[in-house]
Amino acid sequence: MEFKEFPQLQEKLYYEQLENGLEVYMLPKRGFNKSFATFTTKYGSIDNHFVPIGQSEMKLVPDGIAHFLEHKLFEKEDYDVFEKFSAHSASSNAFTSFTRTCYLFSCTSDLKENLTTLIDFVQSPYFTEQTVEKEKGIIAQEIKMYDDNPDFRAYYEIIGNLFKEHPVKIDIAGTVESIQPITAELLYECYNTFYHPSNMLLFVIGDFDVEEMMALVRENQAKKDYKKEEPIPREYPKEEPQAVRPESTLEMEVGTAKVFVGVKDASADQDGKDLLKKEVALDIIFDLIFGSSSTYYEEMLDKGYINDTFSYETNCELSFGFSIVGGDTRYPDELAHSIKEKLLTIPTMTFDETEFTRIKNKKVGRFLSALNSVEFIANQFTQYAFNGVQLFSILDILDELRIEDLQQLAKDYFVEDRMSIFKLLPKQA
Numbered sequence: 001m002e003f004k005e006f007p008q009l010q011e012k013l014y015y016e017q018l019e020n021g022l023e024v025y026m027l028p029k030r031g032f033n034k035s036f037a038t039f040t041t042k043y044g045s046i047d048n049h050f051v052p053i054g055q056s057e058m059k060l061v062p063d064g065i066a067h068f069l070e071h072k073l074f075e076k077e078d079y080d081v082f083e084k085f086s087a088h089s090a091s092s093n094a095f096t097s098f099t100r101t102c103y104l105f106s107c108t109s110d111l112k113e114n115l116t117t118l119i120d121f122v123q124s125p126y127f128t129e130q131t132v133e134k135e136k137g138i139i140a141q142e143i144k145m146y147d148d149n150p151d152f153r154a155y156y157e158i159i160g161n162l163f164k165e166h167p168v169k170i171d172i173a174g175t176v177e178s179i180q181p182i183t184a185e186l187l188y189e190c191y192n193t194f195y196h197p198s199n200m201l202l203f204v205i206g207d208f209d210v211e212e213m214m215a216l217v218r219e220n221q222a223k224k225d226y227k228k229e230e231p232i233p234r235e236y237p238k239e240e241p242q243a244v245r246p247e248s249t250l251e252m253e254v255g256t257a258k259v260f261v262g263v264k265d266a267s268a269d270q271d272g273k274d275l276l277k278k279e280v281a282l283d284i285i286f287d288l289i290f291g292s293s294s295t296y297y298e299e300m301l302d303k304g305y306i307n308d309t310f311s312y313e314t315n316c317e318l319s320f321g322f323s324i325v326g327g328d329t330r331y332p333d334e335l336a337h338s339i340k341e342k343l344l345t346i347p348t349m350t351f352d353e354t355e356f357t358r359i360k361n362k363k364v365g366r367f368l369s370a371l372n373s374v375e376f377i378a379n380q381f382t383q384y385a386f387n388g389v390q391l392f393s394i395l396d397i398l399d400e401l402r403i404e405d406l407q408q409l410a411k412d413y414f415v416e417d418r419m420s421i422f423k424l425l426p427k428q429a
Helices: 065-073 081-086 111-122 129-147 150-162 184-194 210-222 272-290 295-303 332-348 353-370 374-386 393-400 403-413
Strands: 002-006 011-017 023-028 035-041 090-096 101-107 200-206 247-252 257-264 311-316 321-329 419-426
Touching (some): 011 210, 023 210, 035 111, 035 374, 065 090, 065 101, 065 129, 065 184, 081 090, 081 111, 090 111, 101 111, 101 374, 111 200, 111 210, 129 150, 129 184, 150 247, 150 257, 150 321, 150 419, 200 374, 257 332, 272 295, 272 311, 272 321, 272 332, 272 353, 272 393, 272 403, 321 332, 332 419, 353 393, 353 403
Parallel strands (some): 023 200, 247 419
Antiparallel strands (some): 002 011, 011 023, 035 200, 257 419, 311 321
């Protein structure tokens, strides 16, 4: 077992890769009452084109199958997963994102028992054609419910304006039509490929004895028949740098319009520290320009163009990247024009050194504060680890980041033909 110390944070992170390929990270937090664990596979909604384990040809599977698989893993032949966690006072959950599927629990006692339950239920699939057919109806209802959600629709509409081929533009749950061809056999094929320990990461944080907990994991995995596998070959469609369409509009039964302006990342081929540096730098740029203490925010607020729903987000992943800014408004045309015009000025803007330093310091403060939350660390850790960098590296990157880095990134990132506007408008009578 290896470890890495982070003196500035007074943290010591332990790591071991087991013989079957499973990466195990443990972060002891002395004096913390709550423990948290995540068991995550590097398998998300965008992974629909890959070479299944034991095969040699690329295979295209239905959209939404990763999310479908997450649902089905909780169903067992002879026990209830949630009841098993509840018996040891644990709260459990799971989620599927664009790039990963994560199973998790939190508890204040019985960490060993709950960790064993987590590992064993994820590594014990049980699918039948009958239960798969039943699940299609449940997930179809979920998809329809989200299709009627204005915020959800707006989010995917703006992503769809940016991307032509990449599966990031498709709802994580898929569509009612796309989930129909899913079978138990296909679920097992995806499960055996992506839920192999070689493609997974176990993270445990809380007040526990590291040697004892690592021994538990080693013993658990040694009883199971897994051999280390090579990385899974995956393919993602090649995207042109330009956005698919400059603008689109949709009418729904809403009381207030929504406006979002998106920017497509045309150089989504970085990983590790470079990828994290771009994400941090973009976050600072958006905070400088659109943050709640920015001049622009105050001006838009005074004009009545925005309210407290106005926000931004940036996604930087290995095969795609985008940023979105916007919110609810009574003046959709004016706000859309204003945001895009502001985005177009960023490449020629001279950032203020004092403001840059202030925002960097604010980010450091918020990050340090967030490290008091085992949930924050556990949920964020795997995302960065799968991209080849440690969560705690954020502090080093913030320290190393210079205003010149922001200026260069702004010139490369904020290009007009990579931008798109989406307006969600109240349905006309």
